[in-house]
Amino acid sequence: MKLLKASRKDPLLRDLRRVLPPDRVRVAPLERSIMGRDASIFEGGQAGPVCFPISTEEVQDCVDAARRHGRAVVPRGAGTGLAGGAVPLEEPVVVVTTKMNRLLSVDADQAVAWVQPGMINLDLSRALAPYGLHFAPDPSSQQVCSLGGNVGTNAGGPHCLALGVTSAHVLAVEVVLMSGEAVVLGDPDGWGPGLDLRGAYVGSEGMLGITTAIAVRLTPNPPAVQTLLLAFDSVDEAAQTVSAVIADGIVPAAIEMMDKNIIWAVENFVGAGFPLDAAAVVIVEVDGLPGGVAAEADRVAELALERGGRVRRAADDHERALIWKGRKSAFGAIAQIKPNYYLHDTVVPRTRLAEVMNQVYEIVEEHDLQVMNVFHAGDGNLHPLLLYDRREPGVMERVHAAGSAIIEASLAVGGVLSGEHGIGIEKRDFMPLMFSDADLDAQARLRRAFDPDEMANPGKVLPTGASCADVNTLGKVPEGVWG
Amino acid sequence: MDSAGQAVIAEVLEVIEKRTGTALESFAAEVGSDDPVAVEGGRTRWEVGGRCPEGIRLVRAPAGIREFDPADMTIRVGAGTPVEELDAALAEAGQRANLPLVSGATVGGVLAVGRDDVYALGRGRLRDALLEAVYVADDGRLVKAGGPTVKNVSGFDLCRLLVGSLGTLGLVGEVILRTWPRPAARLWMAGQCDPAELRRKLYWPCSILWDGLTVWLHLEGHESDVEAEAAVARSLGCETVDGPPPLPECRVPAAALEAQEFRGRYLVQVGTGSAYVSEPVPLPEPDPAVVALHRRLKAQFDPRGRLNPGRDPLAAT
Ligand SMILES: Cc1cc2nc3c(=O)[nH]c(=O)nc-3n(C[C@H](O)[C@H](O)[C@H](O)COP(=O)(O)OP(=O)(O)OC[C@H]3O[C@@H](n4cnc5c(N)ncnc54)[C@H](O)[C@@H]3O)c2cc1C
Ligand SMILES: Cc1cc2nc3c(=O)[nH]c(=O)nc-3n(C[C@H](O)[C@H](O)[C@H](O)COP(=O)(O)OP(=O)(O)OC[C@H]3O[C@@H](n4cnc5c(N)ncnc54)[C@H](O)[C@@H]3O)c2cc1C
Secondary structure, eight states, X not given: OHHHHHGGGOHHHHHHHHHSOGGGXXXXXXXXXXXXXXXXXXXXXXXOOEEOOOSHHHHHHHHHHHHHTTOOEEEXXXXXXSSSTTOOOSSXXXXXXXXXXXXXXXXXXXXXXXXXXXXXXXXXXXXXXXXXXXXXXXXTTTTTOXXXXXXHHTOOOGGGTTTOOGGGGXXXXXXXXXXXXXXXXXXXXXXXXXXXXXXXXXXXXXXXXXXEEEEEEOEEOOSEEEEEEEEESSHHHHHHHHHHHHHTTOOOSEEEEEEHHHHXXXXXXXXOOOOTTOSEEEEEEEEEXXXXXXXXXXXXXXXXXXXXXXXXXXXXXXXXXXXXXXXXXXXXXXXXXXXXXXXXXXXXXXXXXXXXXXXXXXXXXXXXXXXXXXXXXXXXXXXEEEEEOTTSTTHHHHHHHHHHHHHHHHHXXXXXXXXXXXXXXXXXXXXXXXSOHHHHHHHHHHHHHHOTTOOBSTTSSSOTTTTSSOGGGGOOOOTTTTO | OOHHHHHHHHHHHHHHHHHHHHHHHHHHHHHOXXXXXXEESSSTTTTTTSOOOTTOEEEEOOOSEEEEETTTTEXXXXXXXXXXXXXXXXXXXXXXXXXXXXXXXXXXXXXXXXXXXXXXXXXXXXXXXXXXXXXXXXXXXXXXXXXXXXXXXXXXXXXXXXXXXXXXXXEEEEEEEEEEEOOSEEEEEEESSOHHHHHHHOSOOSEEEEOSSOEEEEEEESHHHHHHHHHHHHHTTEEEESSOOOOOSEEEEHHHHHXXXXXXXXXXXXXXXXXXXXXXXXXXXXXXXXXXXXXXXXXXXXXXXXXXXXXXXXXXX
């Protein structure tokens, strides 16, 4: 409480209120406590002044003020992140970009749009509907998450299997660096000489600067779509079918998997028509031109039948929408079962899915917890959801122990720490399991090239230690090195 | 499989592991940590982005396919592997990697140059093909960027930074690439029509090239889809041809041609921002803030300027 009161007299606050109207620089305890969290399980974040700029210039002004007072800056979108990326540590200036939410321009011929970072993911695709275009990355949180947050985490979604995650759909970004300069990385026309600064920036979790505009690549709506609901008597058969589809050389638009527990929860919640007697369902969507779609759907059905699956094809748009509604309301459905959940996010090679799924069930049982699985099976992106009631004494230790064991099991088969949620605070200290000191040092160098004083979102992604390597290498490039 | 069989496989795997481990380590040892050094691929684009000093010490990245599980649709290869060799190995499994197929060029070379081929409109950008890279850093250490799975957001995306970096940030020894199914049907067509209209009317053209008069179109995919799209193109005046015209040597931004009302021979690669011309045209100056970021990255990754000296990614077209 002391900190909160003191900050009203903070000279930084005075400066911020010189550049932004007072109603857009907030210090009320309630607001700062909301901004102290995101959708992850992390508590204990402490926001300093919370700023809501509405233009690039205002973002620059906020950054300048913070710099003059030696305060760090945490960029924030809608706060739906699951790795604690937007959780402020030690009262930084929080720069929330949600009020910068306009669609700036659409060039339908070139399939490019400029958007502001606060625009909600789904609002963009809705606005593009008249052009027959959409933005391909569709995180399950797309009704609420912002495009700036999607760039920050390099977000994925069910329909990123064939088309790639956010990075593949971002042509350029306008960024305010911690020096206060605004710079465009990449090229909206797609040409772009030089290093791929755009690519290095996407997924940097707010640690290289603040995104103030984004040029996104737009995807034509497919002329034909078929959605199949495959039901299996075992998770093994389901996982093997996923691997078989990939091995067959088919890259569907989406392959999602849900296990029995989540099927029950979802059916209870929205009545999507999922079979309650199945151990797992797999949703496969193929899209494109009609001939290829029909052939691929037939082949997927054949592969499922060979593995003991039952096949239902969505007869019309209504049935298709219902299947996706079931998939996308999975998280909401969970609240009926336990008050809290911890959603994990690792990736394994697609040939190892069945094996790792089985391990996940064993791990969860060992730790006396409940798990539900609803995930992007086509790219091997597991999302085990651990359910718990945090009022139960000692439960958090078990949740964390099970989480670590799942991460280790994923890495052991050649997997990675995160497929789409990012590292943030959550997995920062797991980074050495995947990367050597030299690897982490290289990432810290990228960070310092953009933000030498480490003022943007400090304390995330890189474990402490990775950033203090060889300060003497900070020197200048000798003349003539570039020829 | 019996246990003897499994033991043999385990042994073979260990040998492979050792060999690749050793290949990377000897590459790192060869690169060393002191003097200026440049890495050669197939030398098909050796001087792009500037010349190395005379007499600079040259090294080569290890070659060969290390690991390929067709069912996972990823492949691990030495960066010195010729792209044609990679393509032949993938073709046997009905797959391909999204790398330009330049005769004599290497995987490391095409990634370091980072230039898309003419199919980028339909197949996506070269920069998205790279999942993991192991490179030798300026201090001689081996560094891993990215990870082996098709989806991965663990830490900063150094792989994107390496593509197109001309070996100025690190010398790449080995990479993991995402692979794709080879399409069942492919077709080149050409005719005199409006490239924008052609693009609008087709769902997923793989390549559209335009020289101001003639349009060349590449279609690929399922047979019946290619046939359906070809019918659309025919209705606009296109006919089947053997292949695309030869590309003029210099790549420039298409926007620069428009701005300069360019009169020489050119070929626009529709939807990618690129055009090809026979004579270089003056290019727009990069933003000083972008140039400054390039300098700072170089200063961070290679403070002594020993890796591929003389090359400047900003000067590569
Ligand atoms: C129910 C649920 C389902 C989800 N499903 C998915 C899914 O399918 N796929 C997926 O990828 N994620 C998913 N997520 C996670 C989350 O929605 C994504 O990570 C999303 O991209 C975060 O967007 P946001 O606007 O909420 O960003 P925030 O949480 O506010 O921020 C995320 C990160 O981006 C940075 N950032 C935000 N805005 C900016 C900016 N303007 N400039 C610079 N940095 C910025 C922050 O500093 C932080 O590090 C899900 C979350 C929930 C709660
Ligand atoms: C006639 C011609 C036409 C072309 N047309 C096209 C085209 O249409 N589309 C297209 O996409 N590309 C085209 N290219 C370029 C091509 O894609 C490759 O970029 C080029 O062939 C480089 O491969 P290389 O192995 O020969 O590299 P080299 O020429 O040997 O080297 C090129 C650069 O890459 C660096 N390099 C090489 N290996 C590594 C490594 N392991 N690590 C780090 N740096 C490395 C070198 O030091 C050098 O700076 C063309 C090239 C030629 C010669």
